[in-house]
Amino acid sequence: MKFAYFVLPHIGGTYTVFKQLRKGLAMHGIDVHWLGFGKSNPLVNPEWQSEAAFGTMVEAPEAADEQAQARLVAAAVRNGGFDGIFVNVLTDRVQMNIARYLPANIMRIMIVHNITPGTYAAAVAIKDHVHATIGVSERCRGDLVEKYKFDKERTFVIPNAIDIEPFIGKKRGSRDETGLRMLSLGRIEDASKGVFWLPGIMDKSPASVRLTIAGNGPDLEQLKRKLSHHKERVTFLGAVQPDRIPQLLLDHDVLVMPSRFEGYPMTLIEAMAAGCVPIVSHIQGVTDTIVIDKNSGFLFPVGDHTEAARIISKLNADPAKLASASSAAREAAEQAFTFEGMASQYHHVIERVTTTRPHISAPLDLDDWSFPRGLRSGLRTYVPRPVKNWLRVMRERYRYTPFGSFS
Template structure:
């Protein structure tokens, strides 16, 4: 029987976030399978602290002051200290935003750095960036290509995107569906009875779920709802974040306070799915968004921007929802206005979400990590030489998905 794997997972904190929630659920599944899993934290705090799996080992260095203002740097220091002290077979990088942490570990630890498995959680083309920034971003991707070992795509279209954008061989990418749900949660969501609207409410009930952050482009969603919805339609926005004040001011300026509600951060979003008819998404970019999977499991069609190479597949090429161009407020407004014509999801459509369970993905991740752990570690000099050569090789041509060099308006 193979020896248990020793896995380290860096995360910022317990603040709400889909990447972190999935990482902790995977870690719990790996721990249940008998592996040694440590979650290395930048800050042992956050709104979702009470929801974090209690069967995991959380590791952080003590600090006399709050690390909230520099939690990423503190997480790097904690991970560096942990990897120096503890034998580790593989580091799991839970999403794109954590890639810089793992690159720094490779530079600091060199050959002592364990192999790194990176989950690509967001779109790599980043059409939302201005051309100059996009050029620098693609150089950064070249550094990742040289410094990191293997990449996880969340869908087959993303697999092709990673190979094309990073310029790597297909054997360095493995496709594993995003584990957004446990089997228990899928059963709960798919069994949710639709809650009928009150007799006086004849309109449609739209729902948006996620962090109130620039990536989600919620100003566009609010303007599209104001321009395309019918007078009796409502929108509930579940989530919190730095942009809440600006968004509430926009709702007030549009005189939509009676039809758009901010629910804030909630521990259990399932009741909101039960009371909704459609999920709305307006993101600049995503990977395979967990909220869309949750909505499909609950029977809600999704109206979204085409913010990822995986979205067409996720929405069944139109059978589970509607896609509009990123940043196109008129197209999103038109889709909202025609939402009443979109059929509700049947049992077969809802069952598609069952392919995104933790239980299925955890086994595939373990196989990928075991393969990585068996490889010899790189010689110190080869790492920086390969990084320099990778950057010097240039930037790949822009994707045909980036039709314009203009950044979408927020």
């Protein structure tokens, strides 16, 4: 069988999932190719040219409207000989919507990568046109089934996973006796990643603790300004290529992740595989299914940068506790988050759909191309960002049950 995975090569979790899924499903005789779409081609950049062998880029002319773009995507699926597609919610709305228009013989599997209302609204918009839906966390699947009435027999939870091989047997960098080496890794954006809480964490952490910030994003310059009074303790690396991430994690003691929301963070799993102890927001059904609190990492209530700093201070003063958590994190990652296990679960879903071929809505006519409500801008677009951020914190705090104090 041959599947298209709708994504463009980029630094980020969605493409990392593709790479692991491609390797894993190949072991089951399933060929997975990325199928990218847009008006700019990432393959012109030298760092992505090697990925050309694993996918196809569909370039849209500048003058092409979205209906014309949809025809190009549909033709690429048809001409590529694909038996099925993986639709990633909200990576590209044309590629999402095309699921409603493809021929009936094309298997459609939707992957929901996040837990926001906007993500769920987009998933609802095409749910009647997909054979199966995969949520990347227990929270994801639970919300889809309980709140959005997805068929529980066709909705699955398959956590993301990584290739453990680059981390196995690798020695961690020697601990700096003067203080913790802390790392923030990923997209620098406050709405989801909570990066503007990093200055508060640094304000309340011991002066010996240093922070490395690796990544790029729309809030980078503002974050630099907010951390300017800690410039002697903070290093900005910019975007980091995937092949450098394992060593970067091995060279740091803890990963700090103050996110407001996550789907199933790959960075967290990679950190654990490197023995870089995670200190992360407690997002129920997501981070608490990855980290065993006070064992393989530490959880703090979303937005509580004081508690995050308290954990950092305790670990800074307790090398034995840090070493114990590092070992537990590596062991958990090596046992639970392998790409082979993830691919086996995807293979099970594909086999189930192949056997049962559940009923879905009839394909729509491309001549009548339109976007359903969930793929159009809604009222949430006009809610001010500070209000959205406050609501996100309250939502998680309401769900959050304290685990007790650090011990």
